[in-house]
Amino acid sequence: MKADGEITHFDNVGLRYSTDREVLSDLSFTLYSGRFYFLTGASGAGKTSLLKLLYLAQRPSRGMIRMFGTDAITMPRSRLPQLRRRIGVVFQDFRLVPHLSAFDNVALPLRVAGHQERDIAGPVSDILEWVGLADRVDARPATLSGGEQQRVAIARAVIGQPAILVADEPTGNVDPDMALKLLRLFEMLNRQGTTVVVATHDLDLLRKVPDSLIMRLDKGRLSDPTGALRYPPRAPA
Numbered sequence: 001m002k003a004d005g006e007i008t009h010f011d012n013v014g015l016r017y018s019t020d021r022e023v024l025s026d027l028s029f030t031l032y033s034g035r036f037y038f039l040t041g042a043s044g045a046g047k048t049s050l051l052k053l054l055y056l057a058q059r060p061s062r063g064m065i066r067m068f069g070t071d072a073i074t075m076p077r078s079r080l081p082q083l084r085r086r087i088g089v090v091f092q093d094f095r096l097v098p099h100l101s102a103f104d105n106v107a108l109p110l111r112v113a114g115h116q117e118r119d120i121a122g123p124v125s126d127i128l129e130w131v132g133l134a135d136r137v138d139a140r141p142a143t144l145s146g147g148e149q150q151r152v153a154i155a156r157a158v159i160g161q162p163a164i165l166v167a168d169e170p171t172g173n174v175d176p177d178m179a180l181k182l183l184r185l186f187e188m189l190n191r192q193g194t195t196v197v198v199a200t201h202d203l204d205l206l207r208k209v210p211d212s213l214i215m216r217l218d219k220g221r222l223s224d225p226t227g228a229l230r231y232p233p234r235a236p237a
Helices: 047-054 077-084 104-110 122-132 145-158 177-192
Strands: 008-015 024-032 036-040 062-067 086-090 164-168 196-200 213-218 222-223
Touching: 008 047, 024 047, 024 196, 024 222, 036 047, 036 177, 047 164, 047 196, 086 145, 104 122, 104 145, 122 145, 145 164, 145 177, 164 177, 177 196
Parallel strands: 036 196, 036 213, 086 164, 164 196
Antiparallel strands: 008 024, 008 062, 213 222
């Protein structure tokens, strides 16, 4: 039975991309609603591969993954888009649509979800102002700096208030002041109930979210120095 507050559960999950050794091995953990997780580890430890499993872009080679109470391995592929709409993703390489403006890139998830245009302009403008891009709403990605593209990608990921936000090195292309501001945006979403998973190699970030839980990957295996893998659901307010 699904535990109260459970977002996702991994049971003995392994991943290999070819006949070579597994890049992820024996992953068993549960992520709970309303928690803030940092995923750390050296370059090549498997952080991006684990995130791909979390946002259902990759199927494991073995084991079971349950998302929102549903077996994500055996469910019909036709139902995957429904699950994915509950997951916000900040990609390391941004993946902005090049021919769309910053505004239209951020608005894209709302339009795909069927929101009316009259309900889109306000939230999109607000989030772009919050990430410091109020004067760049009409700019296309090619005219934006790397840091500006990163902020558009983050705004797009959070605009739909997802149940879980998965971010791969989200502060890697911005200055320290903006990195802290973006981290505060993630915290705000977390306080509203969104489960946040931030993959980072920046150990300074870990100290900036006092209630965060740390999951550490080492050569494809997880350790949890703050008990993240065993943490119970947060009690209702």
